[in-house]
Amino acid sequence: MATSGDCPRSESQLSFLRGEKILILRQTTADWWWGERAGCCGYIPANHVGKQVDEYDPEDRWQDEEYFGSYGTLKLHLEMLADQPRTTKYHSVILQNKESLTDKVILDVGCGTGIISLFCAHYARPKAVYAVEASEMAQHTGQLVLQNGFADIITVFQQKVEDVVLPEKVDVLVSEWMGTCLLAAPLLSCRILPCTCASGPLHVLLACCLPLPCTCASGPLPILLACCLPVLRAPQPSGLHLSWPIFLL
Secondary structure, three states, X not given: OEOOOEXXXXXXXXXXXXXXXXXXXXXXXXXXXXXXXXXXXXXXXXHHEOOOXXXXXXXXXXXXXXXXXXXXXXXXHHHHHOOHHHHHHHHHHHHHOHHHHOOOEEEEEOOOOOHHHHHHXXXXXOOEEEEEOOOOHHHHHHHHHHXXXXXXXXXXXXXXXXXXXXXXXXXXXXXXXXXXXXXXXXXXXXXXXXXXXXXXXXXXXXXXXXXXXXXXXXXXXXXXXXXXXXXXXXXXXXXXXXXXXXXEX
């Protein structure tokens, strides 16, 4: 809640009046925070806002804590990494499409241990990779990035993708989110949201063939599908029973 109004002195500052509600997205420094009001984002003086009013649904909070809590454990990620067909699939898809990733800005949504971000950084040499992970695993991911020598390329954000404010437009969106065939990870809306940050047309790269149910879709999804360019598919390795697509913008 704004305790006093502010007239912006630069294009990067947010204009607001006293009493208006402002969503704080990031506490950038002690003096300046990054916030959103009425669909507009910008910097606000920290001393111009009071305690944020929490309007988050308790049910949503409980579900988030349970979901992201489960992905914050090393045990779960070790099990996924030990799935050889699964990890090999990601590896082969990145290798086969590395030319499309070179010198691009990549957003990895729900990066987990950062394995896909690391594959991209190692083989494709992109301009930058922004790895977003809402769970506590992000702290381990940052260390993995540092220890593997890619801290100059990969930046890790411990936030939900809906809350992340990136410093630049992205060219590519990669994500592993269908390990349970959409039964336990209905995150399509979270994958569509970052498309507004894209600087070019939408491309789709599928790790394997999988029909995407869109009969109940509404909002921006038809536009997203209408902008799709040719779909690239990697070969299916033996022993792989589930499907994990990677979306590229």
